[in-house]
Structure formats: C-alpha cells, structure tokens
Amino acid sequence: MTPLIRDEDRPGHDRRGFLRAAGAFAATVLAPGVTLYAFGAPGDSAAAPGAPASSAKRWGMLIDVSKCGDGCVACVTACKEENGWGESGDPRTGAQWIRKVSIRDPKTGWSADLPLMCQHCADPPCAEVCPTGASFKRADGIVLVDKHICIGCRYCMMACPYKARSFVHEPIDDQKPNAPRGKGTVESCTLCVARVDAGLKPACVDACSAKAGGAMMFGDLNDPGSDIAKAVKAKASAAIRSDLGLDPGVRYQNL
Amino acid sequence: MKTRFRTLTDHSGLFWAMIATNVVFLALGLAAALFMESHGHIVTGMSNSIVWGLPHVFAVFLVVSASGALNVASISSVFNRLAYKPYARLSGVLAVALLAGGLSVLVLDLGRPERVFIAMTHNNFRSIFAWNIYLYSGFVTIVATYLFSMMDRGASRSAAFGKGVAWTAFVWRLALTTGTGSIFGFLIAREAYDAAIMAPLFIAASFLYGLSFTVAVLLTMTRETREELMDGEMISKFSGLFLIFSLTVLFLTAIQYLTRFYSPAHRGVELFLLWNGGVYPLVFWIGQILVGTLLPIAILLHSRTRERGPAALMLVSVLFLFGGLCQFYVIIIGGQAWPLDIFPGLVASSSFGDGAVAQYFPTVPEALLGISGVALAMLLVALAIRVLPFVPVVRPSASTGTPA
Numbered sequence: 001m002t003p004l005i006r007d008e009d010r011p012g013h014d015r016r017g018f019l020r021a022a023g024a025f026a027a028t029v030l031a032p033g034v035t036l037y038a039f040g041a042p043g044d045s046a047a048a049p050g051a052p053a054s055s056a057k058r059w060g061m062l063i064d065v066s067k068c069g070d071g072c073v074a075c076v077t078a079c080k081e082e083n084g085w086g087e088s089g090d091p092r093t094g095a096q097w098i099r100k101v102s103i104r105d106p107k108t109g110w111s112a113d114l115p116l117m118c119q120h121c122a123d124p125p126c127a128e129v130c131p132t133g134a135s136f137k138r139a140d141g142i143v144l145v146d147k148h149i150c151i152g153c154r155y156c157m158m159a160c161p162y163k164a165r166s167f168v169h170e171p172i173d174d175q176k177p178n179a180p181r182g183k184g185t186v187e188s189c190t191l192c193v194a195r196v197d198a199g200l201k202p203a204c205v206d207a208c209s210a211k212a213g214g215a216m217m218f219g220d221l222n223d224p225g226s227d228i229a230k231a232v233k234a235k236a237s238a239a240i241r242s243d244l245g246l247d248p249g250v251r252y253q254n255l
Numbered sequence: 256m257k258t259r260f261r262t263l264t265d266h267s268g269l270f271w272a273m274i275a276t277n278v279v280f281l282a283l284g285l286a287a288a289l290f291m292e293s294h295g296h297i298v299t300g301m302s303n304s305i306v307w308g309l310p311h312v313f314a315v316f317l318v319v320s321a322s323g324a325l326n327v328a329s330i331s332s333v334f335n336r337l338a339y340k341p342y343a344r345l346s347g348v349l350a351v352a353l354l355a356g357g358l359s360v361l362v363l364d365l366g367r368p369e370r371v372f373i374a375m376t377h378n379n380f381r382s383i384f385a386w387n388i389y390l391y392s393g394f395v396t397i398v399a400t401y402l403f404s405m406m407d408r409g410a411s412r413s414a415a416f417g418k419g420v421a422w423t424a425f426v427w428r429l430a431l432t433t434g435t436g437s438i439f440g441f442l443i444a445r446e447a448y449d450a451a452i453m454a455p456l457f458i459a460a461s462f463l464y465g466l467s468f469t470v471a472v473l474l475t476m477t478r479e480t481r482e483e484l485m486d487g488e489m490i491s492k493f494s495g496l497f498l499i500f501s502l503t504v505l506f507l508t509a510i511q512y513l514t515r516f517y518s519p520a521h522r523g524v525e526l527f528l529l530w531n532g533g534v535y536p537l538v539f540w541i542g543q544i545l546v547g548t549l550l551p552i553a554i555l556l557h558s559r560t561r562e563r564g565p566a567a568l569m570l571v572s573v574l575f576l577f578g579g580l581c582q583f584y585v586i587i588i589g590g591q592a593w594p595l596d597i598f599p600g601l602v603a604s605s606s607f608g609d610g611a612v613a614q615y616f617p618t619v620p621e622a623l624l625g626i627s628g629v630a631l632a633m634l635l636v637a638l639a640i641r642v643l644p645f646v647p648v649v650r651p652s653a654s655t656g657t658p659a
Binding site (some may be wrong): 091102130155165186241 | 294295296297301302303304306307365366367368370371373374377378379381383384385387388406438441442443444445591595596598599600601602603604605606607608610613614
C-alpha cells in the first residue's frame with residue numbers, strides 16, 4: 001500500500017509555504033502604500049471625490065502688508081493648529097510652514113511685518129530639482145510634497161528661494177489626519193489643500209479675518225469674478241523675488 | 256616588454272593596520288548612520304538653514320575625486336601616453352571605489368535612506384539629481400567594462416573595443432562631474448551658487464583630487480610591494496600634472512569669486528566667505544589656499560624633480576586632498592550659511608533665521624559617516640587588489656617607454 005503523503009511532507013513544501021506567507025505579508029504591507037500613492041500622485045487629488053484638480057483654477061493668495069499687524073501671529077498659530085506642526089522648541093530644526101518676517105528699509109527706515117510661506121510658484125524650483133517627483137504642483141497650482149516618495153534628499157530646500165520648506169528632524173506623533181507628516185521628509189505649506197478641496201479657505205486666511213486685520217485673501221486667480229482677481233486688478237501687487245520669474249501664486253500689496 | 260600585473264595578498268603589518276583602521280571607521284560610520292536613522296537628523300548639526308552638512312562635503316569630495324581618479328587610465332588609453340598604462344587598472348578600480356564611498360555617504364545621509372530604490376523607480380528628469388543617478392550607475396558600468404577591456408585576454412586584443420570604451424569613459428566622467436557641479440550651479444536662489452562656472456570648477460577639482468588619491472594609493476602600494484612602482488621619471492610626470500591641475504583649480508576659484516565681486520548685490524556673500532565670515536575665510540585661506548594649494552605647489556617647485564622622491568609626492572597628495580575637503584566645506588556649508596536674499600535691499604528678520612547667518616557645528620555622528628565613505632573606498636581597493644591583478648609588477652617606464 002502506498003503510504004499517504006501529506007502536503008506538508010512533500011519536498012519543497014516548506015519553501016512554498018514560506019513563499020505564500022511572504023507573498024501575503026508583502027501584499028498586506030505594501031498594498032496600502034501602493035493605494036495611498038495612487039491617490040497621492042500628482043494630478044490625482046480631487047476637489048470632489050473622483051474629480052481631479054482642475055487646471056482651470058489657479059489658487060492664490062493676496063496679502064495686504066499694510067493690514068498685517070506687527071507681532072500678530074494669528075495666521076501662524078492657526079496653521080500650527082490646523083496642520084499639527086510647531087512641536088519643536090528649536091527654531092533651527094523645528095518646522096515652520098508659515099512665519100512672520102519683519103522687514104526694514106535701512107535707507108528710509110520704512111518697516112513692515114508680513115507672513116511668508118510656500119509661494120506656490122507656477123514654476124516651482126523645488127519641483128524642478130526633486131529627483132523622484134515627490135515635490136509637485138497640482139493642476140490648480142498648489143505645490144505639495146508626496147510623502148510616500150520623498151527620500152529626504154533636501155535638494156528642494158536648497159532650491160527654494162523663500163526658505164519655505166522644513167525638514168522633519170525628529171520622530172513625530174499625534175499627526176493630524178489632514179496633514180500627514182514623517183521624520184526624514186520635507187514639508188511646507190499645503191495651502192490647506194484638504195480644506196480647499198472641501199470648499200473652505202486656508203486656516204491662516206480664516207484666522208486673519210476672524211482674529212486680526214483681514215490682511216489675507218484667498219481665491220481663484222483665474223476667475224475674473226473672484227474677489228482676489230478683482231483685487232489684484234484694481235491695485236498693484238508684487239510677487240516676492242519676482243526677478244526670478246517663478247510666477248508665485250502668493251502676491252503682496254503695499255510691500 | 257609587456258607590463259605584468261599581480262594580486263596583492265601578502266600584506267605587511269602596516270597594511271593590515273591600515274585595513275583594520277578603515278574597518279573600524281567603516282563600522283563607526285555605519286553605527287552613526289543607524290543612530291541618525293533612528294533619531295533623525297536632530298543628532299547632526301544640520302538644520303533647516305544648513306540642510307546639507309559634513310556628510311555632503313565628504314560625499315561630493317569623493318564623487319568628484321572618483322571621476323578624476325580615472326585620469327591616469329584616460330591619459331593612457333585616450334591620449335596614448337603609454338607610460339601611464341601600468342597604472343590604468345588601479346586608476347579604474349580606485350574610481351569605482353571612491354564613487355561607491357561617496358554614494359554610500361550620500362544615501363545614508365538621506366532623510367529616508369531605506370527609500371533609495373524609489374530614486375530608481377520614480378524619476379523626474381528635469382532634476383539634475385535624477386540625471387546623476389544614471390550618470391553614477393553608468394559610470395560604474397562603463398569603468399567595469401573599461402577594466403574588462405584592459406584585463407581580459409581576448410578583449411584586450413581588440414584595439415577598437417579598448418579605444419571605444421576608453422573614450423566613452425572619458426566623456427562620461429566629464430558629464431558626471433558636470434552633473435555634480437550643476438547640482439550647485441543650477442540653484443538660482445542662492446548667491447554662492449547659481450553659476451555656470453561650478454561645472455568646470457568641479458571638473459578641474461576632480462582632476463586634482465582624483466590624481467591625489469591615485470598617487471597616494473600607488474605610493475602605498477610601492478611600500479607594500481617593496482618595488483619601485485614609480486620611478487623618477489613618473490614622479491616628474493605626476494608632479495607636472497599636479498602643477499597643471501592645481502593651478503587650474505586655483506585659476507577657476509579666482510574667477511568664481513572675482514565674478515561675484517563684480518556685482519554689488521553679491522559682495523556681501525563674497526566678503527562673508529573670504530573676509531568676515533568667521534570660520535569660512537579661515538578654512539578658505541588657510542585650508543584650501545595656503546595649506547591645500549600653495550604649500551604643495553611650493554613643494555613641487557622647490558627641488559629638482561628626481562630629488563623629490565615618493566615621500567614628497569605623498570605629502571603633496573595628502574595636502575591637495577586636505578585642500579579639497581576645505582574647498583567643498585566652504586562651497587557647501589559656507590554657501591548655505593549665508594542667508595537667502597528674499598527681500599533684496601531690505602533687512603529681514605524672523606524666527607526662522609531670515610537675514611541671519613546660519614550657525615553650523617558638525618556633530619560626531621555626521622563626521623564619522625563622512626569619514627566612513629573614505630574608509631569604504633580604501634577597503635574596496637584593498638579587497639580588489641587581493642582578488643584581481645591590478646598592481647603592476649615591473650617598473651613602468653622601463654617596460655613601456657615614454658609617450659608615443
């Protein structure tokens with residue numbers, strides 16, 4: 001009588017079992033990443049579920065420097081709360097997605113305070129130099145970092161003329177669901193992309209309107225009927241480092 | 256008489272000590288990388304202002320030197336200077352080893368080093384970084400083929416194949432160093448960079464530091480084999496090359512700084528790097544110019560060629576290499592320490608260091624990581640010469656004669 005050979009007794013069973021287990025493990029570990037990447041890839045983010053960002057829009061911001069209060073940090077505080085950064089007390093290594101900058105003309109004595117963040121350039125140098133394409137510009141002009149493929153080379157930080165990017169120097173926890181962050185990757189202002197896609201304004205703009213001088217205006221620069229388009233048409237505004245020809249989406253008045 | 260080559264397996268106590276030292280530094284470097292990986296870059300001196308620190312200084316220095324280490328092979332096969340032919344194999348091995356050392360430091364200094372493969376599967380070809388990934392990997396492949404063309408009995412008979420590979424390697428290494436220099440040259444927003452001269456400057460630097468590594472390794476081999484691998488004539492030839500390359504680097508460095516002095520807007524960064532920038536003018540004038548350029552040039556010019564001997568040439572190589580590290584320290588760290596001019600003509604200040612010179616104090620882990628790149632390169636050379644015949648046996652110029 002031929003002895004019954006059970007499956008696990010056959011030569012190679014252990015190997016097959018191992019491969020099956022490894023395959024299952026890989027599928028479990030990698031699949032979520034692949035899925036997340038698929039949704040996070042350039043151009044795939046949607047204003048409404050399933051709809052891609054539209055190139056018909058150019059989200060932008062107009063900041064009236066004359067209305068920006070000295071020492072007021074309402075926009076900075078709102079950004080911290082919305083996006084969950086600002087945990088580090090070290091100004092050298094801590095993230096700063098938005099900051100208040102004091103400027104002074106040494107010849108005339110004129111001075112002002114203004115908020116500075118990612119300027120969401122039409123031709124962003126950060127995206128140009130990024131080796132993996134992790135830094136990218138959405139069709140609607142919002143410049144983002146795909147945290148899944150950022151390798152932390154920091155070349156974008158070297159390239160950004162506005163020092164608008166931060167590198168996550170330490171392990172972090174308690175992240176906000178709407179603003180994923182990760183040690184060893186680069187981050188910057190997202191223009192509160194999740195809020196914008198939900199039809200809201202960035203947190204800094206809302207905070208400035210509610211608690212401060214209303215110096216910040218947000219809207220679609222491509223829509224002639226929008227408040228921001230009317231405002232930039234009615235009065236001169238300037239881009240910081242306009243000489244570089246990057247066409248930032250953030251513009252300043254009374255600078 | 257055809258040059259014979261040998262492996263090097265019977266090491267002296269000193270050689271084993273050098274290997275052991277390199278193993279220790281490699282292990283320390285790996286430990287440092289693990290430490291940085293688990294704690295984040297907070298354990299380095301790097302910040303959001305100085306985003307590339309000491310590891311990048313070593314990495315760029317090694318990558319640039321790698322391209323230049325191929326000098327001797329190129330001079331031999333592309334420019335038909337047969338006197339250099341016995342050293343061509345070692346020059347190729349050294350080129351690959353230095354590149355491996357530099358790239359390993361670069362990768363381990365990434366914020367997410369485990370994602371290095373993403374750099375191969377996701378490419379943005381508008382980025383010079385992405386191009387460099389292919390320039391570097393292509394360099395290794397081409398130099399390996401180059402070595403094969405020199406060492407394989409069948410392949411070495413085909414002059415056309417050898418010449419073709421030699422020319423490809425020559426053009427490729429120029430492209431590689433152009434790519435490395437352009438990493439800085441293409442940075443439009445930084446006053447210390449943003450200049451086309453970065454590419455030729457890096458090429459000239461590669462010639463000098465690559466040759467320095469080659470000569471230093473050759474002289475170490477001479478001690479090891481107890482044979483005179485480099486006679487007086489070759490010492491004279493290498494001295495001549497050193498002079499030409501070091502003067503070229505000096506000339507391009509002068510142009511690099513003088514050009515910026517011409518623009519009033521750039522004088523601030525120039526004065527910072529050359530005069531009032533604290534450590535950077537010191538590293539530049541004392542390290543790069545005095546000790547790393549003028550002193551070795553003076554040694555080269557001081558006595559007549561044959562009297563110099565290997566010891567003087569070894570000293571010259573080490574001094575040039577020291578000068579090279581200083582040069583890249585000033586370029587990479589000094590260039591970042593100067594604040595971005597976000598509001599030209601205005602004085603800026605903020606909680607993020609706007610308008611202020613950035614401070615940088617390298618920490619032990621990042622120094623160990625940088626040094627481990629050199630250790631890895633040297634260990635790879637030591638391993639290569641153990642397993643394959645890269646070291647020439649007979650005195651070169653006696654066997655091959657002078658240029659055709």
